[in-house]
Amino acid sequence: MTLTSDQTLLWTETTSSMGLGGRMPSQSREERRRRRRATPKYRCAHASRERVRVVAFNVAFAELRKLLPILPPDKKLSKIEILRLAIRYISYLSHVLDV
Amino acid sequence: FSSKAKRRRIITVVQRQAANVRERKRMFSLNEAFDELRRKVPTFAYEKRLSRIETLRLAIIYISFMMDLLE
Numbered sequence: 001m002t003l004t005s006d007q008t009l010l011w012t013e014t015t016s017s018m019g020l021g022g023r024m025p026s027q028s029r030e031e032r033r034r035r036r037r038a039t040p041k042y043r044c045a046h047a048s049r050e051r052v053r054v055v056a057f058n059v060a061f062a063e064l065r066k067l068l069p070i071l072p073p074d075k076k077l078s079k080i081e082i083l084r085l086a087i088r089y090i091s092y093l094s095h096v097l098d099v
Numbered sequence: 100f101s102s103k104a105k106r107r108r109i110i111t112v113v114q115r116q117a118a119n120v121r122e123r124k125r126m127f128s129l130n131e132a133f134d135e136l137r138r139k140v141p142t143f144a145y146e147k148r149l150s151r152i153e154t155l156r157l158a159i160i161y162i163s164f165m166m167d168l169l170e
Contacts, residue, residue, distance in 0.1 A: 056152065057151070057152055057155075060152055060155035060156055060159070061155065063155075063159050064155055064158055064159050064162075067159065067162045067163065067166070079129060080128065080129055080132055083129070083132035083133065083135075083136055084132055086136060086158055086162070087132070087135050087136050087139055089162065090136075090139045090140070090158070090161065090162060090165070091139065093162065093165040093166065093169070094165065096169065097165060097168055097169065
């Protein structure tokens with residue numbers, strides 16, 4: 001008799017919670033991870049890391065915008081516009097260079 | 100005059116769902132544009148697929164490089 005994947009998952013989670021199979025702690029890896037992530041300290045640090053990540057992302061968009069020949073040079077472009085213009089500009093530049 | 104006390108924004112479930120759908124569509128078209136930019140930029144092998152931030156940074160380098168070549 002072969003177990004389905006759902007049955008296998010239930011079996012491993014139950015036995016590891018019970019401390020069988022050489023696992024001494026009562027919590028599975030997944031449960032330990034959830035505990036660790038639930039604390040306010042972790043959430044705070046994670047939010048911080050996410051803010052830094054988003055800022056870096058937006059800075060990269062701004063740097064790309066600076067390279068695009070759009071008048072006026074300080075015209076605000078949305079992210080999707082920056083991407084689409086960059087695609088067209090790259091096509092244009094490589095076309096010019098290939099001649 | 101605007102009131103000093105901030106009104107709490109009441110939003111229905113239907114409005115929230117509609118907003119979620121709009122946002123999903125917006126993200127989908129943004130990610131499609133990222134895919135297109137990935138195709139224009141060197142190293143488009145699927146196993147080494149560039150992340151979004153890497154795609155932006157490489158596009159910056161690549162465009163600067165091509166502009167320098169034009170001088």
